Amino acid sequence: MKIDGTTHAFGDRIDTDLLSPGAYMKGPIEEMAKHCLEAIDPEFPARSQLGDIVTAGFEFGTGSSREQAASCLLLNGIGCVLARSFARIFYRNALNLGLPVLVCPTAHEIPAGTRLVVDPLAGTATEAGGRVHSCEPIPERLMQMVAAGGLIPFLEQTRTQ
Template identity: 45%
Template sequence: MMQGRAWRFGDHINTDLIIPGRYLDDPSPSNLAAHAMEDADPTFPRQVRQGDVIVAGRNFGCGSSREQAPVALKSAGVSAVVAGSFARIFYRNCINVGLPVIICPEAGSMVRTWDVIAIDMSRGEVALASGERLSFAPLPGFLLAILEEGGLVPYTRARLKGR
C-alpha cells in the first residue's frame, strides 16, 4: 500500500521532459533527481516530496529508452506513476528499477494536484481523496514479484544464486 500527494500531468509526457538528454552524461541518481520533470514543470525538482505520485494521461514515457527517466522519478521520491496508458519501454523500465506503474485511465480526470491518493498494487485499487475507489488490472504475478524484490537487479541476483 502506498500513499502520497498527486502531481497531475497531461498526455504524451515524453522521456525528454522527464529527464532531458543534456543531463545524461552524469547518471548519478542525485543529478537525475535534481532535473526530474523540469522541462514539464520547473517547480517539480524543488517541490517533490518522498512518496508523491504522478498521475498523467495517455502515453506516459513515450520517446527514448533511457532508463534514467524512471530512475530520475524514483530518486526524486516518486512512489508510483498512474497513467491512462504507458509507452512500452518506459513501462518495462519502471518495473525493472522498482517503480510501480498503474494503468488507470479514469484517474486522470478525477485527481487534482496535491490530492492525497492511496494505491494497493496487489488488489488493484486506487483510493481517491474523495473516498472513491478506482480499480485497475493488477500486474501479472512475475512482474509484481520483480517489483516486490525492489527491481530486476535484486530479482536476477536471487535467480542466479538459485541456479
C-alpha cells in the first residue's frame, strides 16, 4: 500500500486541540473535521484532497488522548502523516483508525505542496524530484490492520477467517 499525495506542512507540537477543536466536541465528527487545523491554516479542510500527506516536526498529536484527532485527518482525506516524532497515544490511535503514521527524521524539510509517494512497509517517502526520505517502516502486520480500515475492521476480518 503506497500513498501518493500532495503535502501539507506543519511545525512542531501540533496538538489534538488543533486537530480536533474542543468547541466542536458535542457535534458530529464531520462538523469537527471541517475545523481541523483551522487555527493555524484556515484553508486546510477545503484544500485537502483524498490521499494527501501531512508533514510535521516534533510531537505531532501531543495533548489529550482523543481519537477524534486522527479521525478528523481521515475525514479530510489525509492518507498518512510523516513527523519527526509523535505523541504515543496519537500514534496508536491513528493506526487503530487506519491512518498510517511514520516517524521521519527529515519530515520537517518537506515543503507544503510537494508531490510525495510514501511506502509505509519500506519506510520511504519519495519526492517527485527523486529525493528519498528514510522513515521508520510500519511492520507488515500493522499495515494489514491499516489496510483493513483499522483495528476493529481488522479484528472482524480475522475473526471470520
